[in-house]
Amino acid sequence: xxxxxxNYADYxxxxxxxxxxPSIHVRDVRLTLIDRLGFAFxxxxxxxxxxxxxxxxxxxxxxxxxxxxxxxxIDPNLVSQxxxxxxxxxxxxxxxxxxxxxxxxYFPMSAxxxxxxxxxxxxxxxxxxxxxxxxxxxxxxxxxAISGPYDVxxxxxxxxxxxxxxLDEGLVAFFRRCGSSLVSGGYLIVELQxxxxxxxxxxxxxxxxxAESLKQLKYRPxxxxxxxxxxxxxxxCATSDRxxxxxxxxxxx
Numbered sequence: 001x002x003x004x005x006x007n008y009a010d011y012x013x014x015x016x017x018x019x020x021x022p023s024i025h026v027r028d029v030r031l032t033l034i035d036r037l038g039f040a041f042x043x044x045x046x047x048x049x050x051x052x053x054x055x056x057x058x059x060x061x062x063x064x065x066x067x068x069x070x071x072x073x074i075d076p077n078l079v080s081q082x083x084x085x086x087x088x089x090x091x092x093x094x095x096x097x098x099x100x101x102x103x104x105x106y107f108p109m110s111a112x113x114x115x116x117x118x119x120x121x122x123x124x125x126x127x128x129x130x131x132x133x134x135x136x137x138x139x140x141x142x143x144x145a146i147s148g149p150y151d152v153x154x155x156x157x158x159x160x161x162x163x164x165x166x167l168d169e170g171l172v173a174f175f176r177r178c179g180s181s182l183v184s185g186g187y188l189i190v191e192l193q194x195x196x197x198x199x200x201x202x203x204x205x206x207x208x209x210x211a212e213s214l215k216q217l218k219y220r221p222x223x224x225x226x227x228x229x230x231x232x233x234x235x236x237c238a239t240s241d242r243x244x245x246x247x248x249x250x251x252x253x
């Protein structure tokens with residue numbers, strides 16, 4: 001199926017781990033890898049660019065202990081799915097008591113399906129989990145929530161689509177925005193989509209409307225991104241090739 005913005009239904013599928021897209025209860029292998037590299041999300045303010053259906057954003061809050069999460073996606077339909085997932089996961093949480101801490105995924109899925117979602121668990125900006133999803137184009141949006149400041153910005157399997165949509169100038173603008181939205185010492189985490197991935201994206205069953213955009217691009221992910229990010233004060237500090245796509249971490253000076 002072709003797609004306007006690259007919002008594939010199997011976003012969490014075989015590009016990241018073998019097999020079919022995992023259950024929403026299985027931790028994203030990319031987040032697990034990043035955490036094990038020493039870049040923990042616990043207690044951090046995170047921006048998830050290209051949040052898709054909200055799986056990553058919800059896991060950051062519920063499973064990895066992020067203090068605050070904002071997810072942004074250009075597709076309002078996906079943002080609606082993300083909000084549904086957030087409400088579902090919030091309804092399964094057992095609130096903290098005097099004798100025990102909060103327990104995530106305490107109530108079984110069958111309870112939610114049978115009795116419906118818990119209205120008292122509805123997420124808000126004033127109580128845990130501090131998660132918000134925004135339907136907007138991260139390159140041109142003026143929503144102040146995108147400006148941070150953030151401790152971590154994640155750009156997982158999304159930069160290719162930003163690049164094709166906004167060309168080289170838009171890519172630079174995106175990197176500049178990431179630099180300005182991070183705190184000093186904050187991290188931009190990139191899942192690299194290589195140039196052959198760009199070329200595959202314009203096939204008839206994916207996003208053929210980007211064919212003309214592809215011809216105009218001079219910057220290449222394998223050779224240009226690190227220099228472009230360095231120009232914005234973001235320096236490469238770690239990489240991993242353990243997954244099918246390279247994970248690169250850039251630190252704001």
